[in-house]
Amino acid sequence: xxxxxxxxxxxxxxxxxxxxxxxxxxxxxxxxxxxxxxxxxxxxxxxxxxxxxxxxxxxxxxxxxxxxxxxxxxxxxxxxxxxxxxxxxxxxxxxxxxxxxxxxxxxxxxxxxxxxxxxxxxxxxxxxxxxxxxxxxxxxxxxxxxxxxxxxxxxxxxxxxxxxxxxxxxxxxxxxxxxxxxxxxxxxxxxxxxxxxxxxxxxxxxxxxxxxxxxxxxxxxxxxxxxxxxxxxxxxxxxxxxxxxxxxxxxxxxxxxxxxxxxxxxxxxxxxxxxxxxxxxxxxxxxxxxxxxxxxxxxxxxxxxxxxxxxxxxxxxxxxxxxxxxxxxxxxxxxxxxxxxxxxxxxxxxxxxxxxxxxxxxxxxxxxxxxxxxxxxxxxxxxxxxxxxxxxxxxxxxxxxxxxxxxxxxxxxxxxxxxxxxxxxxxxxxxxxxxxxxxxxxxxxxxxxxxxxxxxxxxxxxxxxxxxxxxxxxxxxxxxxxxxxxxxxxxxxxxxxxxxxxxxxxxxxxxxxxxxxxxxxxxxxxxxxxxxxxxxxxxxxxxxxxxxxxxxxx
Numbered sequence: 090x091x092x093x094x095x096x097x098x099x100x101x102x103x104x105x106x107x108x109x110x111x112x113x114x115x116x117x118x119x120x121x122x123x124x125x126x127x128x129x130x131x132x133x134x135x136x137x138x139x140x141x142x143x144x145x146x147x148x149x150x151x152x153x154x155x156x157x158x159x160x161x162x163x164x165x166x167x168x169x170x171x172x173x174x175x176x177x178x179x180x181x182x183x184x185x186x187x188x189x190x191x192x193x194x195x196x197x198x199x200x201x202x203x204x205x206x207x208x209x210x211x212x213x214x215x216x217x218x219x220x221x222x223x224x225x226x227x228x229x230x231x232x233x234x235x236x237x238x239x240x241x242x243x244x245x246x247x248x249x250x251x252x253x254x255x256x257x258x259x260x261x262x263x264x265x266x267x268x269x270x271x272x273x274x275x276x277x278x279x280x281x282x283x284x285x286x287x288x289x290x291x292x293x294x295x296x297x298x299x300x301x302x303x304x305x306x307x308x309x310x311x312x313x314x315x316x317x318x319x320x321x322x323x324x325x326x327x328x329x330x331x332x333x334x335x336x337x338x339x340x341x342x343x344x345x346x347x348x349x350x351x352x353x354x355x356x357x358x359x360x361x362x363x364x365x366x367x368x369x370x371x372x373x374x375x376x377x378x379x380x381x382x383x384x385x386x387x388x389x390x391x392x393x394x395x396x397x398x399x400x401x402x403x404x405x406x407x408x409x410x411x412x413x414x415x416x417x418x419x420x421x422x423x424x425x426x427x428x429x430x431x432x433x434x435x436x437x438x439x440x441x442x443x444x445x446x447x448x449x450x451x452x453x454x455x456x457x458x459x460x461x462x463x464x465x466x467x468x469x470x471x472x473x474x475x476x477x478x479x480x481x482x483x484x485x486x487x488x489x490x491x492x493x494x495x496x497x498x499x500x501x502x503x504x505x506x507x508x509x510x511x512x513x514x515x516x517x518x519x520x521x522x523x524x525x526x527x528x529x530x531x532x533x534x535x536x537x538x539x540x541x542x543x544x545x546x547x548x549x550x551x552x553x554x555x556x557x558x559x560x561x562x563x564x565x566x567x568x569x570x571x572x573x574x575x576x577x578x579x580x581x582x583x584x585x586x587x588x589x590x591x592x593x594x595x596x597x598x599x600x601x602x603x604x605x606x607x608x609x610x611x612x613x614x615x616x617x618x619x620x621x622x623x624x625x626x627x628x629x630x631x632x633x634x635x636x637x638x639x640x641x642x643x
Contacts, residue, residue, distance in 0.1 A: 116139050116387050116389035116390045116393070117135035117136075117138060117139055118132070118135055118136050118139050118389045118390070118392075118393050119389055120369045120370050120372070120373040120388075120389050120392050120393075121370055121373065122370060123369055123370060124367055124368065124369050124370060125367055125369070126369075126396060128400060136393045136396060136397065137393075137397060139387075139389060139390040139393035139394070140390070140393040140394040140396070140397035140398075141639050141640065142387075142390055143387060143390035143391045143393060143394040144394050144615050144617065144639065145639055146385070146387075146390075147297050147298045147299075147391075147394075147615065148298055148613065148615060150297060150298065150299050150385070151299060152299050152300070152303075152481065154299070154385065155297050155298075155299035155300045156300070157381065157385075158297075158380055158381050158383065158385045158386050159296070159297050159300060159379060159380050159381070159386075160381060161378060161379050161380070161381075162295045162296060162297065162300070162304075162379040162380065163296075163300065163304065165295060165356045165357060165379070166291065166292045166295050166296060166304045166307070167304070167307060168352045168353075168356060169243070169247070169287070169288055169291045169292070169352075169353065169356060170288045170291075170292060170304075170307055170308045170311045171311055171349060171352070172247060172250075172251075172284035172287070172288055172311075172345075172349055172353075173284055173285065173288050173308050173311040173312050173315065174311050174312075174314050174315035174318070174345065175254070175281065175284065175315060175342060175345050176223075176281045176284055176285055176312065176315065177311065177312035177313060177314065177315025177316045177319070178315035178316065178318055178319045178341070178342065179223060179274075179277065179281070179315075179319070179342065180223070180312075180315070180316065180319075181315065181316040181317075181318075181319030181320055181323070181466070182319045182322075182323065182338045182339070183219065183220050183223065183274065186323065186335050186338060187211060187216060187220075189323070189326070189327065189334050189335055191329075191330070191331065191332065191334035191335055192334065192335040193210060193211060195332065195335070196211060196215070196219075196266070196267040196270065197210050197211040197212075197215075198210065198211075198212070211267070213575055213576050213582045215267050215271075216575050217571065217572045217575045217576075218267075218271050219267065219270055219271055219274060220571055220575065221567075221568050221571050221572065222271050222272075222274035222275040222278065223274050223275070223277055223278035223281060224278060224564045224567050224568050224571070225275055225278060225564075225568065226274070226275045226276060226277060226278020226279045226281065226282065227278040227279075227281050227282035227285060227560070227561075227564050228278075228282065228561050228564045228565070229278075229279060229282065230250075230278060230279035230280060230281060230282020230283050231282040231283070231285065231286050231557045231560050231561050231564070232282075232557065232561070233279070233282070233283070234246050234250065234282055234283035234286050234287060234553075234557070235286060235411075235553045235554050235556075235557035237249070237283075238286070238287060238290065238362070238553040239409065239553055239554075242358045242359065242362050242363075243287045243290065243291045243294075243358065243359055243362065244353055244354070244356060244358050246283055246287055247283060247284065247287055247349075247353045248350060248353055248354065249283075250279075250280035250283035250284060251280065251346045251349055251350045251353070252346070252350070253279065253280050254277060254280040254281075254342075254346055255343070255346045257273060257276040257277045257279075257280075258273075258277065258339070258340075258342045258343055259273075260272060260273030260276060261273035261274060261277060261339050261342075262336060262339045262340055277342075282560070285560050286553065286556050286557045286560050287553075288308050288311075289305060289308060289540055289543055289544045289556050289560075290359070290544070290552050290553050290556050291359055292304040292305045292307070292308060292540075292544060293305060293544035293545065293552065294359035294360065294361040294362065294549075294552070295357075295359060295360070295379055298613060298614075298615060301541070301544070301545065302477075302480040302485070302541045302612065303477055303480060305540045305541040305543075305544040305545075306473065306476060306477065306480065306537035306538065306540055306541050307537075308537075308540045309473050309532065309536050309537035309539075309540055310470065310473045310474070310537070313466060313469045313470050313473055313532065314470070316466045316469065317463070317466040317467065317469075317470060318341070319338065319466075320459070320462050320463040320465075320466045321463055322337065322338050322341060323338060323459055323462070323463075324459040324460060324462070324463050326338060327459055357375045357378045357379060358371075358375060359375075360372040360375045360376050360379070360391075360392065360395060361395055361399075361549050361552075363375060364392065364395040364396055364399055365399060365409075365549070365550060369392055369396065372392050372395065373388045373389060373392050376388040376391045376392060394615075394617075395549075397617065397642075398549055398615075398616050398617045398620065399549060399550065401617060401620055401621075401642055402548050402549060402550045402620060403550070404642070404643075405417075405418075405620065405624055405643075407419060407548050407550050407551060407620075408550070408551070409550050409551065409554070410554070411554050411557075411558065413551060413554075414551055414554050414555050414558055418623045418624055418626070419547075419548060419551060419555075419623075421623060421626075422546050422547055422548065422551075422555065422623055423547075423555055423558055423559070424607070425542065425546045425607060425608065425609070426542070426543045426546050426547055426555050426556065426558070426559035427558060427559045427562035427563075428562075428600075428603060428607070429489070429535075429538075429539050429542045429543060429559075429604075429608065430539055430543060430559045430560060430562060430563035431562055431563060431566045431600070432493065432535055432539070432600045432603075432604070433535060433536065433539055433563060434563060434566045434567045434570045435566065435570065435593070435596035435597060435599070435600050436493060436496050436497075436531065436535060436593070436596075436597045436600060437496055437497075437499075437500045437527065437590065437593030437594065437596075437597050438528075438531055438536075439567065439570040439571055439574050439593070440500075440574055440578075440589055440590060440593050441503075441524045441527045441528055441531075461521055461525075464525065465524070465525055465528050468525055468528055468529045468532070469528050469529070469531070469532040469536070470532075471529070471532075472528070472529045472530070472531070472532030472533040472536070473532045473533075473536065473537045475533055476488070476532070476533050476534065476536075476537045476538065479533070479534070479538075480538075480541070480612075484610050484611075484612035484613075484633070485538055485541055485542055485545075485608075485610055485611060485612055486604075486608050486609065486610040486629075486632075486633075487610075488533075488534045488538060489534060489535050489538050489542070489604055489608060490601065490604045490605055490608070491534065492530055492531070492533065492534025492535045492538075493534075493535060493597060493600055493601040493604055494601050495530050495534075496527055496530055496531060496535075496597055497594055497597040497598050497601055499523055499526060499527045499530070500527070500590040500591070500593050500594035500597060501590070501591065501594045502523060503520050503523050503524065503527070503587055503590040504587055504588050504589070504590035504591040504594065506519050506520050506523070506587060507520070507585075507586055507587030507588045507590075520587050542608070542611070543555075543556055543559050543560075544556070545611045545614070545619065546609075546611065546619070548616075548620060549616050573592070574589060577589035577592065606629065606630075607629050608629055609622070609627075609629040609630075609632035609633075610629075610632045610633040611632065612633075614637075617637075617642075618637040621637050621641055621642075621643070622635060622637065624643070
């Protein structure tokens with residue numbers, strides 16, 4: 090059946106509704122003392138009417154109206170996303186602390202090289218193990234947190250993770266050898282897994298449609314802020330003698346847990362989680378906390394919209410287990426969530442995102458290498474903020490595809506400049522400039538947009554599970570890519586240096602092709618509309634122009 094015919098039949102089946110009267114209309118439902126709505130009861134029709142009004146009102150809400158009417162949703166989403174700063178910080182520190190000579194002297198071995206910057210090295214095996222330990226911990230932490238999110242909600246899950254992290258930082262700080270450092274970073278990864286999956290899901294749940302893209306991409310900005318702090322501290326400690334040169338960056342991690350725990354304790358729970366748990370009266374109170382009192386937001390109607398979407402997914406046999414993520418139409422949604430996050434690894438960011446060691450091997454001194462690293466994080470910050478203008482004008486799909494294509498081209502050029510760089514002169518600096526351009530394009534396009542796509546593409550009942558699977562797909566590929574990249578650039582192994590960019594240029598090309606054929610445009614869609622678009626198996630390139638009637642439920 091064509092989309093046009095479905096639209097006409099749905100319009101004939103239901104009476105016309107004047108959405109212009111929304112502000113003067115009283116909700117037919119009252120969830121103050123109601124915890125369940127029977128789909129066979131007469132009141133279900135009232136709920137559907139309220140849900141349609143709320144959905145249409147939210148879809149037609151402008152960005153400025155969203156900011157005015159949901160200021161507390163913005164605040165609490167921003168507050169919860171701050172947890173990602175810790176993960177970004179540690180990724181920056183672990184990815185680049187190996188550039189500190191004091192760190193290599195403590196945990197590495199003497200190669201006998203007369204060059205002081207190359208004399209002490211970690212073996213490729215231990216360099217890989219230490220850098221990938223948090224990722225391994227994240228892998229298991231995500232599965233644990235996804236289960237906890239469905240059972241206790243996002244707030245309690247994050248609280249437990251913050252308490253656990255406070256203790257595991259002691260192991261890293263007091264590490265006596267590389268084995269102890271590995272164990273400490275592995276355990277730290279468990280709570281970071283909880284943060285990485287919870288932040289995306291929470292932002293997607295509390296944000297109204299006009300703010301959804303901005304609050305989910307803000308998570309990438311938190312990641313970059315963590316990296317900026319890490320890069321700045323690493324730059325400052327390069328001149329410190331002894332163990333403090335690498336211990337201070339580890340100790341900074343103790344700054345975050347207490348203020349974040351207070352914020353998380355005060356934050357409201359996700360209203361979508363409460364609806365799935367059947368706590369409708371509590372969901373209404375949360376909606377009232379997240380929104381501004383006035384005519385623009387009707388809390389009863391908003392909860393009705395959530396109940397209707399949840400019931401629609403139940404009717405479409407959407408379950409709530411990991412296995413359900415791989416069944417039916419949810420398999421396609423899981424594929425999209427997983428692959429867009431995998432694109433962050435295979436686009437070449439694993440090579441360009443932690444460039445200090447690469448710069449050192451290319452011939453730059455320690456001070457210049459860490460200064461460039463700090464500059465790159467600043468460029469990433471600017472790129473993410475600029476991406477919000479893309480979200481407003483173009484949506485998700487076009488900038489994602491164009492960004493992938495541009496990064497692919499840059500990698501081939503960076504690889505080609507390795508031969509001039511080997512001969513000295515300006516080759517290494519030219520590579521450094523292109524790496525900085527690469528990072529800007531990444532954080533202007535796919536870096537932040539990935540969080541937006543992952544947060545929107547999953548069904549509401551499977552959101553925590555889908556986000557968890559997608560993040561773990563990212564982690565698995567990240568481990569493989571990280572191991573491969575270490576061996577490619579390590580001076581004691583393959584020593585490819587900039588030529589490693591050719592490998593990532595090839596994987597980036599594959600990802601670009603996938604994005605063109607499989608990545609849909611989801612800007613401005615309600616979760617009910619997205620459910621129906623996937624249920625009808627609409628091709629990715631037709632998502633934007635397909636019309637979904639406000640009364641449709643199949």
